[in-house]
Amino acid sequence: MKSFDERLPFVLRHSSIARVDGDRIYTLDRRKYPFEVLFYEMRDSLDIYRAIKDMVTQGGGPLELSLRYLSTLGDKDFDYIKSSVDLIVFARPTNTQMKRTLYGILERFGSKGIKELAENAIAYYDFLYDKVSDYGETLIDDGDSILTTCFAEHTFFLSLIKAREKGKNFRVYVSETRPYMQGSRLTEPSLRELSFDAMLIPDSVGPHLIREGKITKYMTASDLAFKSLKVVNKIGTLSNAIAAKVYSIPYYAFSLGFDDRSEESLVIEERDGDEAKRVNGVRIASRESRYLYPAFDVVDPEFVSAVVTPDGIYRRDAE
Amino acid sequence: MKSFDERLPFVLRHSSIARVDGDRIYTLDRRKYPFEVLFYEMRDSLDIYRAIKDMVTQGGGPLELSLRYLSTLGDKDFDYIKSSVDLIVFARPTNTQMKRTLYGILERFGSKGIKELAENAIAYYDFLYDKVSDYGETLIDDGDSILTTCFAEHTFFLSLIKAREKGKNFRVYVSETRPYMQGSRLTEPSLRELSFDAMLIPDSVGPHLIREGKITKYMTASDLAFKSLKVVNKIGTLSNAIAAKVYSIPYYAFSLGFDDRSEESLVIEERDGDEAKRVNGVRIASRESRYLYPAFDVVDPEFVSAVVTPDGIYRRDAE
Numbered sequence: 052m053k054s055f056d057e058r059l060p061f062v063l064r065h066s067s068i069a070r071v072d073g074d075r076i077y078t079l080d081r082r083k084y085p086f087e088v089l090f091y092e093m094r095d096s097l098d099i100y101r102a103i104k105d106m107v108t109q110g111g112g113p114l115e116l117s118l119r120y121l122s123t124l125g126d127k128d129f130d131y132i133k134s135s136v137d138l139i140v141f142a143r144p145t146n147t148q149m150k151r152t153l154y155g156i157l158e159r160f161g162s163k164g165i166k167e168l169a170e171n172a173i174a175y176y177d178f179l180y181d182k183v184s185d186y187g188e189t190l191i192d193d194g195d196s197i198l199t200t201c202f203a204e205h206t207f208f209l210s211l212i213k214a215r216e217k218g219k220n221f222r223v224y225v226s227e228t229r230p231y232m233q234g235s236r237l238t239e240p241s242l243r244e245l246s247f248d249a250m251l252i253p254d255s256v257g258p259h260l261i262r263e264g265k266i267t268k269y270m271t272a273s274d275l276a277f278k279s280l281k282v283v284n285k286i287g288t289l290s291n292a293i294a295a296k297v298y299s300i301p302y303y304a305f306s307l308g309f310d311d312r313s314e315e316s317l318v319i320e321e322r323d324g325d326e327a328k329r330v331n332g333v334r335i336a337s338r339e340s341r342y343l344y345p346a347f348d349v350v351d352p353e354f355v356s357a358v359v360t361p362d363g364i365y366r367r368d369a370e
Numbered sequence: 371m372k373s374f375d376e377r378l379p380f381v382l383r384h385s386s387i388a389r390v391d392g393d394r395i396y397t398l399d400r401r402k403y404p405f406e407v408l409f410y411e412m413r414d415s416l417d418i419y420r421a422i423k424d425m426v427t428q429g430g431g432p433l434e435l436s437l438r439y440l441s442t443l444g445d446k447d448f449d450y451i452k453s454s455v456d457l458i459v460f461a462r463p464t465n466t467q468m469k470r471t472l473y474g475i476l477e478r479f480g481s482k483g484i485k486e487l488a489e490n491a492i493a494y495y496d497f498l499y500d501k502v503s504d505y506g507e508t509l510i511d512d513g514d515s516i517l518t519t520c521f522a523e524h525t526f527f528l529s530l531i532k533a534r535e536k537g538k539n540f541r542v543y544v545s546e547t548r549p550y551m552q553g554s555r556l557t558e559p560s561l562r563e564l565s566f567d568a569m570l571i572p573d574s575v576g577p578h579l580i581r582e583g584k585i586t587k588y589m590t591a592s593d594l595a596f597k598s599l600k601v602v603n604k605i606g607t608l609s610n611a612i613a614a615k616v617y618s619i620p621y622y623a624f625s626l627g628f629d630d631r632s633e634e635s636l637v638i639e640e641r642d643g644d645e646a647k648r649v650n651g652v653r654i655a656s657r658e659s660r661y662l663y664p665a666f667d668v669v670d671p672e673f674v675s676a677v678v679t680p681d682g683i684y685r686r687d688a689e
Binding site: 085086224226227228229230232235236239240243249250251252253254255256257258259260262286287289290291293294297324327328330332333334335336337339340341342343344345348349351 | 404405543545546547548549551554555558559562568569570571572573574575576577578579581605606608609610612613616643646647649652653654655656658659660661662663664667668670
């Protein structure tokens with residue numbers, strides 16, 4: 052039996068997300084993958100901040116990278132560690148999982164060393180991924196055509212891996228996910244690496260396929276999920292979630308746990324529109340054009356069939 | 371008062387769509403605009419076929435280009451003209467407007483010369499554009515935020531131009547329209563050329579803005595419209611039309627006339643997915659990946675508020 056890590060695609064392995072070598076830390080540059088396999092070098096929290104802000108790594112990457120960085124700070128005092136954390140969490144305002152986890156470690160600082168606290172947190176996330184995917188696997192049926200958006204990472208990939216191990220066959224349609232193309236560059240190559248039946252589509256094609264009956268389930272990660280089943284995820288999620296409801300297929304969002312803040316305090320990151328005017332460094336819109344690029348969709352509970360968590364599957368009450 | 375043609379943006383002027391010079395005919399290469407302003411040279415029907423097939427021009431461009439080409443065939447016999455038409459209409463199976471118009475001209479061949487028939491048809495389309503936009507203008511209110519997909523050409527632009535002439539102010543959000551980026555490359559630059567308030571968005575952002583109340587109307591052209599108000603238009607139309615319905619804003623589709631074929635005979639063009647793996651010639655997905663790219667959405671009548679035609683505005687019965 053392969054280890055937890057070995058079953059995952061290259062992009063999601065611990066050694067790709069954060070590898071310590073001497074006084075440096077390296078992360079796979081997800082902006083360049085799969086066209087180039089380059090590791091981005093960092094030394095201090097400002098480097099980490101920049102890497103996260105510039106999307107060198109994204110999704111769950113920033114959290115694991117930050118934890119791995121903290122694990123190297125065994126010889127630093129609390130103030131040094133706290134100011135590092137303050138800087139890092141500032142890089143992506145919508146990533147409350149990272150914020151909660153890193154500040155949680157600061158609160159427990161002293162009970163154990165920072166190295167042990169950070170490494171325990173990494174191991175705990177592996178445990179959560181495993182739990183979520185145990186539930187996620189049960190939602191996949193033999194013969195499914197699953198649509199996904201962006202890069203749903205460990206929970207989604209482990210759900211697929213476990214479903215296949217139980218003999219289920221299925222296809223995965225992947226939205227390319229403009230403007231960063233996480234679907235084209237991370238999800239589809241990772242599915243192909245693991246020999247899954249994968250098909251890329253432009254972001255606009257999901258509702259079309261759903262209408263035609265070619266999709267049986269829509270599944271994504273979530274950047275935030277609330278107990279109401281309101282879900283925040285990558286822009287593009289809403290259009291497919293609405294179409295799923297209209298054409299009567301389920302939408303399942305994966306989450307490592309519900310957010311306990313008030314939904315009203317939600318901060319939706321609006322990224323620089325100029326980022327969207329280039330793809331792989333090439334201009335695709337005029338320099339003079341104005342470009343609006345909100346990074347996340349808010350999906351209201353009426354369009355969410357269930358949220359899959361480490362504690363089980365929370366379904367919307369039958370209507 | 372500027373002429374009909376002078377009020378239009380550069381891309382839509384007769385001299386950009388089809389210009390005859392000696393034994394050559396030229397069309398603005400819409401694949402390269404606005405990054406390069408290049409005219410594509412053609413001599414015979416095979417060149418025209420290739421230009422249309424390869425999307426050198428698209429939307430209403432193929433029809434006007436074909437008509438202008440036919441107008442140069444005054445010294446050819448019926449068989450030559452017919453075989454040219456047969457070839458040209460084969461280039462884009464969903465473009466039934468072109469098919470109907472060109473075969474209609476063949477039917478009337480002999481009553482007048484091909485030059486006069488073709489030129490009359492071009493003038494007749496200008497008349498239709500003018501009529502549709504007279505109705506379209508009435509649907510635009512001062513203060514509107516209009517979302518559009520792809521490049522809705524004459525009818526949409528003339529509606530906007532006429533609305534502004536009546537003192538109405540509004541903003542237009544433009545979906546970039548992967549994979550060809552007609553929104554980024556044709557609609558937004560053309561709106562900017564005419565000093566309209568225009569904002570580009572990735573295709574996935576429309577439903578997000580509609581949910582947030584930032585869009586008051588969704589408007590597109592249509593490649594086909596049926597009396598039932600079923601509409602066929604560029605892929606990406608469905609997601610916004612569904613969101614418009616769910617969040618209670620109207621969706622208006624512009625049409626030069628209803629298609630009288632049976633809806634069951636609908637042929638939806640599926641284009642080569644490899645086209646979608648490049649943007650402006652640059653690879654954005656792996657060579658090995660499979661890419662599904664259906665070119666058109668079918669929007670069911672429940673999601674269409676009205677179809678705007680030369681004969682008036684056909685509204686869905688109030689529910």
